[in-house]
Amino acid sequence: MSSQNQDVTSPSGSDLLQTPVMRAWQEEDRLPSLSLRESRRSGRGGAADLTTSAKNVILTEAGRSPWYSKEGVPQSAYVIGVAGGSASGKTSVSRRVLASLPNVPWVAIVSQDSFYLPLTPEQSKLAFKNEWNFDSPRSFDENLFRQCIADLKASKAVEIPVYSFVHHQRLDETTYLYGPSVIIVEGLFVLNDPELRDLLDLKVYVQADSDLMLARRIMRDTKERGRDIDGVIQHYLKWVKPAMDSYIAPTSKWADLIVPGQNNEVAVDIVSQHVKRQLEARTYRFRSELGRTPLPPDGADMSTSASMDGAYGRPQISRSSSYLVFQNMSSASSTSSETGLTSFTNNHSPIALPSSVHLLAATPQLVGLLTIIHDSTTSPEDFIFYTDRLCSLVVEEALSLLPYKNREVICNGTGRSWQGKELDVENICSVSILRSGSVFEKATRRAIPDLAQGSLLIQSCENDGEPQLYSLNLPLSIRRRSRAVNCHALLLDAQVSTGAAAFMAIRVLLDHGVPQQNIIFLSVIASARGGLWALTKAFPQVRIILAGVDPGLKKLRIEYPGPREKQPHQHRRASTRRLTGSVSADKGTTTVKSHDNSSLSSSESEHLGLPSSAPDDDDEEPSKPKVKTIWAITPGTGSIGDRYFRTD
Ligand SMILES: Nc1ncnc2c1ncn2[C@@H]1O[C@H](COP(=O)(O)OP(=O)(O)O)[C@@H](O)[C@H]1O
Numbered sequence: 001m002s003s004q005n006q007d008v009t010s011p012s013g014s015d016l017l018q019t020p021v022m023r024a025w026q027e028e029d030r031l032p033s034l035s036l037r038e039s040r041r042s043g044r045g046g047a048a049d050l051t052t053s054a055k056n057v058i059l060t061e062a063g064r065s066p067w068y069s070k071e072g073v074p075q076s077a078y079v080i081g082v083a084g085g086s087a088s089g090k091t092s093v094s095r096r097v098l099a100s101l102p103n104v105p106w107v108a109i110v111s112q113d114s115f116y117l118p119l120t121p122e123q124s125k126l127a128f129k130n131e132w133n134f135d136s137p138r139s140f141d142e143n144l145f146r147q148c149i150a151d152l153k154a155s156k157a158v159e160i161p162v163y164s165f166v167h168h169q170r171l172d173e174t175t176y177l178y179g180p181s182v183i184i185v186e187g188l189f190v191l192n193d194p195e196l197r198d199l200l201d202l203k204v205y206v207q208a209d210s211d212l213m214l215a216r217r218i219m220r221d222t223k224e225r226g227r228d229i230d231g232v233i234q235h236y237l238k239w240v241k242p243a244m245d246s247y248i249a250p251t252s253k254w255a256d257l258i259v260p261g262q263n264n265e266v267a268v269d270i271v272s273q274h275v276k277r278q279l280e281a282r283t284y285r286f287r288s289e290l291g292r293t294p295l296p297p298d299g300a301d302m303s304t305s306a307s308m309d310g311a312y313g314r315p316q317i318s319r320s321s322s323y324l325v326f327q328n329m330s331s332a333s334s335t336s337s338e339t340g341l342t343s344f345t346n347n348h349s350p351i352a353l354p355s356s357v358h359l360l361a362a363t364p365q366l367v368g369l370l371t372i373i374h375d376s377t378t379s380p381e382d383f384i385f386y387t388d389r390l391c392s393l394v395v396e397e398a399l400s401l402l403p404y405k406n407r408e409v410i411c412n413g414t415g416r417s418w419q420g421k422e423l424d425v426e427n428i429c430s431v432s433i434l435r436s437g438s439v440f441e442k443a444t445r446r447a448i449p450d451l452a453q454g455s456l457l458i459q460s461c462e463n464d465g466e467p468q469l470y471s472l473n474l475p476l477s478i479r480r481r482s483r484a485v486n487c488h489a490l491l492l493d494a495q496v497s498t499g500a501a502a503f504m505a506i507r508v509l510l511d512h513g514v515p516q517q518n519i520i521f522l523s524v525i526a527s528a529r530g531g532l533w534a535l536t537k538a539f540p541q542v543r544i545i546l547a548g549v550d551p552g553l554k555k556l557r558i559e560y561p562g563p564r565e566k567q568p569h570q571h572r573r574a575s576t577r578r579l580t581g582s583v584s585a586d587k588g589t590t591t592v593k594s595h596d597n598s599s600l601s602s603s604e605s606e607h608l609g610l611p612s613s614a615p616d617d618d619d620e621e622p623s624k625p626k627v628k629t630i631w632a633i634t635p636g637t638g639s640i641g642d643r644y645f646r647t648d
């Protein structure tokens, strides 16, 4: 798949929009001409398409590490305010800071210009005659602006208005923005509003001489905003200069740092070093801890119990309150030899599960299916077939937890009425944690044919195994805050070991406004160790449906095929990170992405709209094995995703 100007739309449903890939942005020093890019994107060219969506940029250079504590509480994003006069260099300074943070995941620029108030037809006429004042704090929707920055700081997804400088008007579309750890907020009056100032962690003022600002403004507005010189000067004298003197320049007193509007490399470097230190101090790493968390102590309140049926080795589950417990397990070793499963033992002690975990009743049929997927001799075809059956059982159990309302129907043949039920949800969708969550897609689609399906790419860091969020492909019913509050989400992953990926995925849905009680997490098997406990402690209202539970968890270092290395003459190209800019399909944020997708399968790359990592040259060296950390469920099934998709 080419990375050039290609729109990628969902193969599955109109409710889902995927990020279209725009163009490469590879020059290390050159700042991208975003306004040019914007006008090229529309294909119409010229200044007529200039909107503020070109000013809102997100750099997703690396995977995003956990931004929340093990209690599930998100850490605030770091917010830098950049104020200064018109054409002082605010946008340029912001982009330079952004570009100097190459390994900081997800840095965004939000421009105050996006928040210009819509004009009435009369006001619009004045604007076209250069008789409307755009240089007053009252020209902006200050409440919306402040709320948007507050939401982003609190790690929530937002929708930013798109404003057209050419039409002097707010457009119908909005820009979806989620996930920056650093937000650079730039605009004339960013240091003006005391409540907004309180949200800023670092306040920067860009200072430039008036003549320089005027010269730049004439050049910019004539070239980029379709204005004539007379109009620019008239506007400058009437509104821009007075606003500079009375509102903007005085706000420099609030700044932590005054940055010159030109020759500002040193100042930019100081800002970026400061941000890097701040971010390092905020990075959470707790996956190992999730793996270590001890089981609940003996004597914990285990009022919900599951006991083994001697004949079939099946736990009889009764749910009342706190835990599911596998009781009478001292005969577990004989049970395990009968069923091939040791999953319900923990050194012959009962295993407790949190109350929000719904374990399927271990009927002989279910245990039989679990036996097949635990069996290392099961053929790939059988593994897929029986995993699909298990997934269907899990999906049906999940659907039984959704709200239903009464429905009366007239019976076939007799014409009598029958009191029944029907699903009572406004929006329902599924979100797979790639790749292994995709094992559920067949089963979910079978149960709800028009289900909107989305995905999250979360991968483990090779060194420490911490989860990292690489990309989101969420259904509109989640991306739109107004719909997310009524959305029921089925979150899909094949296995829960430490629970770190599940933890991250749940946090993403909550950040979008999906209520905790509307999230149902579906998985085939989980380890009974720490992950489930930490997950349910942090998110007690999220229900977790499992087909089976194995008792153990083991940290392993495993070899896997590393990315192929290039010959020396290709070194420069190989070492250049892949940088692709993209704009989300609902007139989205410009996304600049450097994604090493070499570890993705070609189908994942395709799904994400990324260039395939498949070798494109003949003279590549064979791949060298690399080592990564994983947490394996024990005794376990092996990686369900790898066995299902035959990548093991
Ligand atoms: N350091 C600089 N050197 C040369 N030109 C600059 C510099 N900084 C900004 N400019 C130019 O000045 C114009 C206005 O800069 P911009 O960053 O958009 O200002 P602001 O966001 O404050 O309005 C742009 O055309 C930009 O290319």
Ligand SMILES: Nc1ccn([C@@H]2O[C@H](COP(=O)(O)O)[C@@H](O)[C@H]2O)c(=O)n1
Binding pocket: 085, 086, 087, 113, 116, 134, 135, 164, 165, 166, 167, 168, 169, 187, 188, 240
């Ligand atoms: N329809 C509009 C709205 C605003 N302006 C001018 O833009 C300036 C703010 O943008 P900067 O990038 O220069 O900070 C402001 O001075 C307004 O006069 C406009 O020309 N048309």
